[in-house]
Amino acid sequence: MQQDDPIITLVTETAPIKTETHGGRAKCLQRLVRLSLPVPLTVALSFRAVHDIAEGRMPDIRALLKPFGAHPLLCVRPSSEDPDWGGPSAVLNIGMNDAMHAALSERIGIEAATRLYGRFVRTYAIHVERLDPDVFDDLPMSGPAALEGALAAYQDETDEPFPQDAAVQLAAVLKSMARAWRGTTARLLRQAKGAPADAGLGLVVQEMALGLGKGGVCGSGVIQLVSSGTGRLRITGRYMNQSQGREALQDSGEGALYLARDARGPSLQDLAPEAFEQLVEYCGLMRFRLREEMQAEFTIENGQVHVLDALRAQRSSRAAVRIAVALAEDGVIPRDEALCRVDPRALNEMLHRQVDPMAPRDVIGKGIAASPGAASGKLVFSALAAQACHARDEPCILARRETGPEDIRGMHAAVAVITERGGITSHAAVIGRGLGLPCAVGVTGLIFDMKEQLLRTRDGRVFRAGDIVTVDGTNGDILAGEAPLHEAAQDDAFQAMMTWAEEYCDIGIRANADTPADAEVARRFNAQGIGLCRTEHMFFDPGRLTVMREMIFAREGADRAAALERLLPMQRADFIKLFNIMQGRPVCIRLFDPPLHEFLPADRAGMRELAEALSMPLSDVTRRVEALSEYNPMLGMRGVRLGITMPEIYDMQARAIFEATLEASRNGAPVVPEIMIPLVSAKREVEMVKKRIDAVAAAVKMETGRDFTYRLGVMVETPRAALRAGEIAPHAAFLSFGTNDLTQMTYGLSRDDAGKFMSEYVKQGVYREDPFHTLDTEGVGELLMIGAERGRAARPDLTLSICGEHGGNAESIAFCRDVGFDYVSCSPFRVPVARLAAAQLRI
Numbered sequence: 001m002q003q004d005d006p007i008i009t010l011v012t013e014t015a016p017i018k019t020e021t022h023g024g025r026a027k028c029l030q031r032l033v034r035l036s037l038p039v040p041l042t043v044a045l046s047f048r049a050v051h052d053i054a055e056g057r058m059p060d061i062r063a064l065l066k067p068f069g070a071h072p073l074l075c076v077r078p079s080s081e082d083p084d085w086g087g088p089s090a091v092l093n094i095g096m097n098d099a100m101h102a103a104l105s106e107r108i109g110i111e112a113a114t115r116l117y118g119r120f121v122r123t124y125a126i127h128v129e130r131l132d133p134d135v136f137d138d139l140p141m142s143g144p145a146a147l148e149g150a151l152a153a154y155q156d157e158t159d160e161p162f163p164q165d166a167a168v169q170l171a172a173v174l175k176s177m178a179r180a181w182r183g184t185t186a187r188l189l190r191q192a193k194g195a196p197a198d199a200g201l202g203l204v205v206q207e208m209a210l211g212l213g214k215g216g217v218c219g220s221g222v223i224q225l226v227s228s229g230t231g232r233l234r235i236t237g238r239y240m241n242q243s244q245g246r247e248a249l250q251d252s253g254e255g256a257l258y259l260a261r262d263a264r265g266p267s268l269q270d271l272a273p274e275a276f277e278q279l280v281e282y283c284g285l286m287r288f289r290l291r292e293e294m295q296a297e298f299t300i301e302n303g304q305v306h307v308l309d310a311l312r313a314q315r316s317s318r319a320a321v322r323i324a325v326a327l328a329e330d331g332v333i334p335r336d337e338a339l340c341r342v343d344p345r346a347l348n349e350m351l352h353r354q355v356d357p358m359a360p361r362d363v364i365g366k367g368i369a370a371s372p373g374a375a376s377g378k379l380v381f382s383a384l385a386a387q388a389c390h391a392r393d394e395p396c397i398l399a400r401r402e403t404g405p406e407d408i409r410g411m412h413a414a415v416a417v418i419t420e421r422g423g424i425t426s427h428a429a430v431i432g433r434g435l436g437l438p439c440a441v442g443v444t445g446l447i448f449d450m451k452e453q454l455l456r457t458r459d460g461r462v463f464r465a466g467d468i469v470t471v472d473g474t475n476g477d478i479l480a481g482e483a484p485l486h487e488a489a490q491d492d493a494f495q496a497m498m499t500w501a502e503e504y505c506d507i508g509i510r511a512n513a514d515t516p517a518d519a520e521v522a523r524r525f526n527a528q529g530i531g532l533c534r535t536e537h538m539f540f541d542p543g544r545l546t547v548m549r550e551m552i553f554a555r556e557g558a559d560r561a562a563a564l565e566r567l568l569p570m571q572r573a574d575f576i577k578l579f580n581i582m583q584g585r586p587v588c589i590r591l592f593d594p595p596l597h598e599f600l601p602a603d604r605a606g607m608r609e610l611a612e613a614l615s616m617p618l619s620d621v622t623r624r625v626e627a628l629s630e631y632n633p634m635l636g637m638r639g640v641r642l643g644i645t646m647p648e649i650y651d652m653q654a655r656a657i658f659e660a661t662l663e664a665s666r667n668g669a670p671v672v673p674e675i676m677i678p679l680v681s682a683k684r685e686v687e688m689v690k691k692r693i694d695a696v697a698a699a700v701k702m703e704t705g706r707d708f709t710y711r712l713g714v715m716v717e718t719p720r721a722a723l724r725a726g727e728i729a730p731h732a733a734f735l736s737f738g739t740n741d742l743t744q745m746t747y748g749l750s751r752d753d754a755g756k757f758m759s760e761y762v763k764q765g766v767y768r769e770d771p772f773h774t775l776d777t778e779g780v781g782e783l784l785m786i787g788a789e790r791g792r793a794a795r796p797d798l799t800l801s802i803c804g805e806h807g808g809n810a811e812s813i814a815f816c817r818d819v820g821f822d823y824v825s826c827s828p829f830r831v832p833v834a835r836l837a838a839a840q841l842r843i
């Protein structure tokens with residue numbers, strides 16, 4: 001072997017091995033060698049070497065084999081740059097032939113040697129020579145007949161005897177692994193995990209430590225110091241006597257032992273205490289020197305421990321947080337590195353219950369993951385049924401075509417919601433996130449038969465009302481039956497990470513909170529304020545919905561005034577609560593923006609209920625609903641248009657805000673409310689609304705004899721508002737970009753209907769991602785930049801922010817930070833995610 005050839009390198013402390021050229025496994029093995037761990041002799045093949053092999057240029061195999069002696073027994077493992085990218089399976093026992101069989105029969109017994117040889121022949125035939133596995137189907141699994149049968153079957157199929165030369169075997173193994181890396185499936189799999197198209201593969205060739213024998217403890221296993229589920233200190237792993245590779249982890253793990261002493265069964269600690277102690281010591285050393293919790297793969301041969309490999313220990317989201325925090329607290333890594341080691345999305349997972357990732361999943365439908373968390377319960381198809389279930393203390397899953405205000409009561413009663421229609425910003429999605437309720441919308445693969453009250457899968461399975469299903473809102477899956485769940489965790493490790501993140505964050509994080517309950521959650525996560533209070537959502541509460549509808553239904557000014565008079569104290573009380581909960585932190589209240597269709601009854605039962613509540617004949621209600629119906633409600637009588645055409649509505653809201661301001665300022669620091677005008681498209685709208693709000697402020701000041709200040713801002717949700725930001729800004733203390741509507745209008749893409757084809761669009765690569773989920777930095781982003789630039793040019797002290805659903809998305813936060821926004825605002829449960837993502841951007 002050419003020792004100076006960097007493409008084939010003996011793994012020593014000083015060898016020129018890099019992750020970028022030889023892969024993560026080779027590099028890790030070198031680190032283990034540097035720690036003086038008992039690693040069997042290893043040779044690393046670089047990406048270039050493996051590329052050459054795939055192209056048919058085989059290196060000098062005899063030279064490669066030289067360090068391993070005259071009769072080598074080897075294994076080959078993949079070494080990709082990132083271990084997550086995978087690679088072909090390891091091949092063990094290369095070099096097994098008749099002579100080795102005879103020699104091993106002496107050493108480990110004929111039975112074990114025969115089993116080893118037989119297994120190698122099968123592996124070689126199937127994975128290297130690509131023979132059909134059926135060829136071996138009828139052969140016995142062990143014993144001399146199995147070996148003879150396997151050798152004969154090999155010869156029958158290939159017309160050649162099984163190769164006896166280790167060099168021939170090794171060359172064939174290397175070639176098959178190098179080519180497997182290029183296969184379409186392997187390429188797609190790794191690209192799905194983020195690997196570049198030209199990702200290289202390295203290979204490591206290692207002397208076998210047998211794990212089989214007659215002279216003392218022999219076996220193999222894996223060990224790590226922490227639990228993969230919780231991240232807490234607990235020595236875990238499996239070990240199996242007389243085994244190799246990862247056999248101890250396979251299937252039922254029959255015959256496998258625990259590592260540490262365990263009441264559930266026998267352990268390696270009992271069987272071989274010294275070897276166990278050594279392994280624990282090695283893992284501790286790795287943790288300290290490799291600065292990571294590792295899982296070591298080991299073999300014990302006649303009592304002697306060998307460390308074959310080490311990988312970053314697998315971990316759930318909550319374990320990732322605890323491990324990173326513990327490493328920082330133990331001084332192994334600095335805090336900023338600990339912050340960067342956790343994917344912000346992982347926090348999202350740990351704040352909610354999750355389906356056990358290890359459990360089998362019977363997926364019956366897939367939707368858009370609209371609100372994270374998981375829950376199991378009985379299927380119900382109406383809000384009423386959900387409430388009935390709730391009254392019986394039975395958890396239920398509410399299935400609807402889409403949700404509206406009538407469903408709010410049902411959503412409160414349900415443990416999760418699924419809808420046939422809708423996207424990431426639809427009613428069900430927004431409310432689900434606000435309530436912390438698992439939610440999947442735009443579900444495909446399931447037919448929602450509301451009449452028959454059942455869900456039907458494409459392959460004919462039927463789930464009726466009362467059947468148990470599980471909703472995994474974190475990835476949008478609907479599962480049959482009750483899946484095992486992990487509880488949510490906001491433990492000390494999470495708190496520590498959040499405190500550290502706050503120290504690094506250089507962009508404000510506020511919460512979108514509509515109700516006092518939302519505000520409480522926002523405070524719990526230490527949001528710096530409320531960035532968006534959707535006031536119309538305060539009327540989703542069933543007891544109040546009718547008053548809101550009365551106001552919407554009013555034909556005469558006098559009727560409307562009466563309804564507004566009833567709404568005023570409700571609003572005032574809400575705002576007082578919000579101000580008190582937020583304790584002087586800013587609260588940005590958006591004036592009504594009710595897309596009318598969300599407030600009108602959708603069916604006959606709803607109309608009847610409304611007719612009763614309003615003491616109106618059903619026919620009048622039906623007529624009025626028809627009169628108010630719009631062809632395109634999202635572009636109709638919404639937002640500021642309502643404020644311009646029925647100004648007394650915004651007058652009432654402004655009064656409620658100001659009176660609440662005075663009330664909440666009584667016992668503490670003066671509250672400075674922020675009032676935001678929605679769906680603006682013209683400067684004149686802002687001027688007109690501002691004039692009336694100023695007048696209300698003056699009236700309240702005069703009536704009470706007390707003073708206060710407030711900030712008036714504009715929500716930029718239409719492309720025109722972004723383009724005309726220069727003339728709007730002089731009338732606004734702040735601009736908040738409502739990127740839900742701005743995305744809808746920039747693309748001309750209905751936020752409620754896009755769910756139907758979005759996954760297909762993303763699958764076909766038309767859009768890289770769902771633009772309602774991740775901000776389209778090119779198109780919508782350009783409007784944001786234009787709006788920010790023109791706004792700031794006209795008014796340098798202008799506060800800029802984003803309050804669409806993108807506010808909680810890491811990539812979108814990066815964009816907002818680059819553009820110089822002051823803060824982002826997102827659902828309360830996403831505040832920790834946003835904060836960690838923002839901290840990472842700064843680090």
Ligand code: PEP
Pocket residue numbers: 425532534593717737738739740741742803804805
């Ligand atoms: C938006 O449009 O981005 C927004 C925050 O408002 P809503 O989702 O209520 O329309």
Ligand code: MG
Pocket residue numbers: 717738740741
């Ligand atoms: Mg909007």
